[in-house]
Amino acid sequence: MSLEGPTLTDHNDSSVLFGNGDELPSNSSDNPHINELIGQLSRRQVLTGTAAMGGLAFLGMALPQTALASGGTQTTQHLPKPRARLPFGAVPVGRPDEIVVPPGYRASPFIPWGTPITGRYPAFADDASNSARDQAEQTGMHHDGMHFFPIDGHRGGGRRSDHGLLVLNHEYIDAPLLHPNGPSVTDGKRTSAEEVRKEINAHGVSVVEVRRDVRGEWEVVPSPRNRRITAATPMRISGPARGHALLKTRYSPKGTATRGTQNNCANGFTPWGTYLTCEENWAGYFATRDSNLPRELARYGLGSTSRFGWDTLPGDEFERFDATRKGPSAIADYRNEPNHFGWIVEIDPFDPESVPVKRTALGRFAHEGLIFAPVKPGRPLVCYSGDDAQNEYLYKYVSRDRYWPGFSDGRLLDKGTLYVARFKADGSGEWLALDIDNRKFRQACKVAGVRFADQGEVLINTRLAADVVGATKMDRPEWGAVHPDSGDVYFTLTNNTARTVADAANPRVANAYGHIIRWREQSRDHAGTRFRWDIFLLAGPQSDSLDPKGRPLGADSILASPDGLWFDPDGRLWVQTDMSGSQLSSGPFGNNQMLVADPRSGEVKRFLVGPLGAEVTGITATPDFRTLFVNIQHPGEGSTASNLLSTWPDGPGRRPRSATVIITREDGRRIL
Template structure:
């Protein structure tokens, strides 16, 4: 091993960090308003009933997806990284046999690397034979005229032209057929002001107006153009496509809730224009070449909700966890839109899926109301068999739901300006559904310990419950307008299944199945909270799991599906974990899955957030079909205090976003100096990784 990496012995874990999930306390405060320290907003009584159903017939096995017969290439790029030693813990050596199976030692295409050992290094650690570089970091230029980053003398006008803070989703839109040139779109989820300014400059209780405006400019998204180096990773080049989208950028509200009385404010009496986007977490690149981005933890930015006296309005605010009293960032002091009593509808203008057209720097970004309002982790597209567009999205909070939208109109192939406009408009009319998951095992076999039921898997069937379509509501007591704006409450009434923080959800382009990361839920089974069920089978679920489902007849328009858990994450040496049936002594430990992606061979790649096993977060590859299904292999780790976000995996390179490095430290005593090293303070950044050329 190299540097200050540590070995991993199954069953002997490092001490937990300050938060149950492994996150630093600072991350919890600034990223999500410390929501895990508060009661989960879902106090509805729609208890899951699937496990009381006895004697259901087992569904058939999933159809094995054909593995793409493509030539394996190199991967791609980041600098400031460290290469892992060839020494691999015994748990990761060799190849499996039996149920999960093993393929006689043959490497699985796309996962033919030596796993990285779990570690606590302040570096991006990658496998032997691979190289990396930093593509872009907080403060680097994005648009023409951007000044050089100066941490000691920041201004809002400079930040509005520079790469924003805490990068999350990374989307790559190809600009040639050879894979050399891309538009790269990056979300900037949140700001951590105590980490952004030099010692002595920032007072948490009394931020200056300029510091607040810097925060506004550091949110949103960045668009840059990148090219592949001849023998390496990605590099940003000056381009007319360079663009920053911030909390001051005008968004068009589209779809059935545009103009709603619940969206009108004094600044926008029409309810059709919103200033800015925030808390953009994960996202997805559409088949027509735009980017969908989910607005997630917006609740923490709004103040004084307790002063709202109308009981109906107060219930709506409570269901979304809107803050009481002053906020951490104190934005309400400088703009009344963040003060709920003064602008009660402003909060309803966030929590949507937004769409960006990177190919048109002058386009107005859109908020799509037909996809519902909740804490969207992401939004990803699959085309139905009859040519319509299905969009999958998870609501990232404890005991929240999984949703699907299916358009009324049909998709037109291509990425031309006409195709982009046509297909974007499809997201404004269709049907919004919420998921109900039913287990096929007796309730007595789901005991909360993670022990597999008698049939050997956590699995079952499910259905999509319609919530709303156009101006027709399917939920008793809710108008269509109310379903779109207060989607969580409508889903409660419809009886959806409470899940363990559903985050990124993406369709596998090779086998056609859908995969969802369920990060964790330490409240599962606690007193007064929802108990275990087959899709969420562990009490106090601190390590999370990965859900896989197949729509009936493989059609994304279907209202029925069959599901199973591919992974039940954690220490493979413990009895409560499961790796698709693959031998547990031959997998990498994995905790708190967050984002998912796929390589050209259909392997699932998982990034983690809040590793509860005491080591750094990372990126993992796992085959979804064949004898090595479930063989988790760790590809990289990120620096101290960081989260792994936004993975992209092509045949030639990998990109990841390194979010909040060193966030457990302080400006006076930083715990990380990544990516610039020395005595420099940490900066969030995008990294690319590729295989060395011979």
């Protein structure tokens, strides 16, 4: 999520609740910004690729298919002209209150917010009068990251394309739509425990068993596997921070257990068949009235008021959102409760009795998602994640132990090294270890005058550790994707309106458009510390953009605020956008959209346009690539019961509802 539009509330204004939830910038380090590094290249070097890119030609010029692990000189390869890989008619920009896809395709809404999936299977009430208990048995609000697990993929893999588990995140809520007449608030405080419980239950994750019926239509299966995981679900903590003093609370005096996951944005999935949900803009759910906040709160932007005011109600289930020091020690209050969030949570979708696990070795920050490098038997496991806030960082995790199919499990995510990226102006880059046993890290801490007691404290303060080693500030790192053939890593940098100095690669002050960066690891197993990087695409209007070949984007491909990323099995990159504010309501881009880019040819085409006010986010497919699942989040954003800004997907007079969209070809063939 990247809400760059007008702020609805001041985070520190105690009289106002229900802001847009965007995380406030909290990086005050003097680390170099990515644009300062790119700015050291002349525009001629950028466009001709004459900078020492070590095999990656800048701005998407032809990439060799051979790995660059040896660091040798690139040789020109003459390849036959590939066949058309984007064989569909581009969808024009527009602002309809519906889903638009190319001719020959069908888009059908599926499992919208409030769909009954478990327990008593309570039906959705059009007036939003469902109870908190009902909401705990229905799909949550604001669908986001998602993955389809074939029903035969319990230990990873699986080939069934007609039956599986669809697992999806629910990032946040629109309280004015969740309740019949909006939330009850008096003097800036919540007055209904039932309403707040419903809001808590609308967050989290849904596990939904789905299958195609005899007519070829997808349906929800009443199944014991169906499950809701909410912001109140019991969870355990694992990894280096487990049991740390900074995780001890009144609920968990030992610092080993916690409750709930929230603001779940993008996702990941493991080679052994589990789901990873990622906690993004979680800091605004908490409040603290303390002054002189400890670094593990201050560096993450906690304020004196919370986003939804859950902390203003009495009772332990709500008081945990108040991080104010109230007792003689941490186990007497919830001063450390915010330290339980900002992690990646592993969920076994095939076992409804399993307890979700927060994997602390992967670091604590505003995780947008988690993507894995190609897994290789007998080699370490490697994965990447972005910290979705202005001027934050890109991270890589390398497991200590090796991956073995059929034997490895989540313990690979408990012991390993977390790295942060430094991008250099010559097109090279390095991964900097955030490891208390690493000599360079200890030296950097000494120079900076920063002390960590142990590795658990390093990971609880991941952002500070990254500041210390001199990581490169980035323009809102969001989703990532790894090319299935080349192994190149792509990440969206959605936008950064705080920029004041233009440079060659981003020739715009106050960059509202964003871009996509990519890199190639110089080690074949992705576990090394060196890489080469370039810019794949600069988003923007035709007059201010560059496609993968260094040409301006055209009418069929203009976009802004790239966010979601996904590679299909044939190596095409699907790009989803998250515009907001004036960028969404006016200008050349229309509603948020989904495009397809071919890294081989540099062609980019718009495949889908979403309804009014919605973000297009979350994407997965069946193994046969005949069904594509895409999520539509917050249609009619800003709506109230008396002022509906969208009525998608149910039609006139009905509240807008986030939903999954099933996309198929009318002829039943593969999507592309």
